[in-house]
Ligand SMILES: *[C@@H]1O[C@H](CO)[C@@H](O)[C@H](O)[C@H]1NC(C)=O
Ligand SMILES: *[C@@H]1O[C@H](CO)[C@@H](O)[C@H](O)[C@H]1NC(C)=O
Ligand SMILES: *[C@@H]1O[C@H](CO)[C@@H](O)[C@H](O)[C@H]1NC(C)=O
């Protein structure tokens with residue numbers, strides 16, 4: 109009303125003054141409200157759904173056309189003032205981004221969700237998740253056109269979704285009932301109610317791939333995964349009450365169906381279930397606890413009230429419970445059904461094999477190749493033709509610890525490998541056989557190859573029957589191929605013939621207004637609205653394309669303390685002690701070997717800790733140790749890292765002397781790349797603050813991986829700066845600015861790196877103290893730098909021989925050694941401005957990466 113007063117007051121003023129007034133309003137975010145208030149004033153002249161145009165005679169036709177858009181957007185905003193209720197006789201249109209129902213507590217939003225180029229589905233999603241997370245869809249397999257489609261609560265009581273051509277895509281069974289309104293409840297249930305408040309239809313009765321807290325899961329319901337990331341169409345993985353009253357996960361693909369959870373090798377009761385109760389109901393409650401009539405029961409690892417959760421049948425075949433972090437809008441997995449992802453059936457299609465590398469991936473066995481490179485559902489096809497004639501010479505290729513589940517033409521016990529092989533040779537249909545040695549020798553003749561997987565603990569091997577002509581390498585190494593979660597994204601396009609919406613166009617009533625001020629105001633609004641509108645459109649499509657695989661592929665998890673205690677066998681095998689805590693070796697239930705760090709100095713609140721840790725969890729670079737998850741329970745703060753095979757650099761360099769020159773150079777370059785990534789390429793700056801050989805781990809190929817980055821941040825919060833500086837850093841690797849109380853920048857890491865690279869060259873701890881010639885003490889580093897600076901100029905190569913580790917016996921590249929010494933010395937300059945950046949160090953090292961040895 110206040111704003112309307114301004115309208116009236118300024119009516120007679122000149123255009124210039126008005127523009128200023130509106131600019132003021134614009135900057136104080138009032139413009140939107142002006143639009144709404146303004147339209148509310150004019151609403152009495154209009155009926156719902158009408159587009160309104162206003163035109164000023166003094167303005168060009170261009171501005172009046174723009175005006176049309178502005179006003180119709182405003183109008184729809186104004187007409188949905190009661191956002192969680194849609195009364196009988198009204199509708200939501202796909203074109204108006206503001207045509208939404210929002211639950212009273214703002215948790216859920218209902219409206220049209222973009223699922224591809226010009227393709228929309230009527231859906232319910234979480235309002236506050238960072239990437240759009242759909243909880244329900246009405247028409248997942250039949251998206252509607254992005255123009256002209258609408259969903260209406262008709263006068264006859266039915267809720268109907270119509271495409272642009274007027275055809276009904278979806279409708280509820282409530283025609284000829286007394287439905288008065290549609291309402292989106294706080295729990296995410298969209299309900300149709302009659303005048304007495306009785307629910308006649310609810311979306312909770314028709315779940316898609318997600319079960320929400322309070323949503324009853326019954327015998328008539330199923331969760332069915334979407335097809336793949338970015339594609340919401342019905343996929344192949346089902347969560348349902350099976351015929352024997354037991355909740356199961358099942359792959360139901362184009363070729364085969366197969367149950368894979370709970371454990372298919374043990375019976376119902378061993379799995380902790382019962383098949384006697386035929387009630388077939390299950391529910392997830394607000395505390396994150398799941399109960400079912402078949403005794404299936406679990407708790408979220410963060411169980412408690414106030415957290416928004418969802419149980420989703422994911423497109424990779426796993427059933428996961430997710431918890432929303434309302435601060436960051438990101439989801440964390442707080443429970444999952446299948447611990448070993450490769451045990452999901454149907455993942456890699458016919459003949460395909462799921463392997464851990466270490467994340468689950470699909471791969472084709474020797475002699476086979478991917479059928480359709482964009483789609484693992486199609487699996488692998490043989491690179492040979494199978495023939496039963498005796499002229500085809502065959503041989504058997506062994507794949508260790510592998511299986512193709514099912515399709516056994518026979519299974520035999522206590523039989524030798526040779527007899528098993530003969531059985532397969534005799535049976536023309538046999539494509540492979542499985543042989544288990546441990547316990548009873550068992551032989552399985554496979555006539556089809558489905559549900560393939562390989563994992564280190566699987567007790568039997570697969571012998572593939574291949575023609576002699578197929579070359580394979582021994583031993584068999586399955587190639588890293590596509591990540592399961594990263595299946596190619598496809599989008600749906602709906603052919604949009606322009607004539608379709610031309611004809612059904614809306615009645616346009618022209619209202620002439622002569623107010624100069626309002627035109628200027630409207631143009632201002634146009635810019636606000638249109639950019640706002642474009643922003644929404646863009647985000648929609650983007651979110652849809654990205655959401656699918658990211659949620660799953662970032663397997664970043666919150667673990668319970670019990671889980672980690674079990675994984676580390678009660679923290680038995682200690683790998684090392686660091687400033688921030690001890691590290692233990694462990695094996696997760698999905699067989700990933702991990703290093704679990706028990707933090708001693710992390711005092712943050714759970715929320716803060718979780719936010720910081722998820723930032724670190726997103727950092728992914730081959731030269732940085734990957735963080736896979738964390739645990740935060742009462743006083744316990746633990747971090748779960750990938751396990752790096754070899755020891756840390758200090759052990760291999762100073763004590764064991766097994767690093768040749770090639771390895772040393774590789775370590776120098778790799779560590780530089782890792783630090784450069786932290787300093788420059790990550791979204792948030794991460795300064796390591798404790799670069800030293802103990803924090804550089806080496807994998808089986810001596811590829812360095814920097815550990816403990818980001819911990820400076822974890823210890824920093826909630827403490828005084830002085831304490832912070834005392835905690836971080838290690839004597840001998842600490843830049844002078846720590847002592848001088850100067851601000852800490854990325855250059856402290858450059859200093860630490862400088863010491864490390866010189867140690868790689870010299871092969872000794874440079875932080876040790878030594879007697880100075882004659883008077884007092886100095887560090888090895890000071891002496892080293894002093895000696896090099898003294899000699900560096902004159903006689904060319906001689907000084908290099910002295911500077912390099914004598915244990916190498918002269919076996920090193922002079923050019924690379926000189927470059928490393930040069931870099932190292934510039935890194936340990938007192939004046940941090942003289943030190944190079946990590947980026948330029950990577951550049952310099954790469955320039956001499958290829959020089960030959962010596
Ligand atoms: C509509 O279908 C649901 C679920 O099948 C059922 O519970 C409900 O009674 C039906 N409503 C009407 C009005 O038929
Ligand atoms: C079957 O399960 C339901 C739901 O969990 C429970 O209320 C009921 O008592 C059970 N019936 C029997 C016979 O155990
Ligand atoms: C997140 O949820 C908790 C629990 O309901 C609440 O206390 C907190 O204020 C919420 N934080 C934000 C940022 O909404």
Ligand SMILES: *[C@@H]1O[C@H](CO)[C@@H](O)[C@H](O)[C@H]1NC(C)=O
Nearest residue numbers: 472473474475476585586587
């Ligand atoms: C593995 O990949 C290499 C090249 O990347 C290819 O030459 C080889 O044939 C692949 N092996 C299999 C079994 O697909």
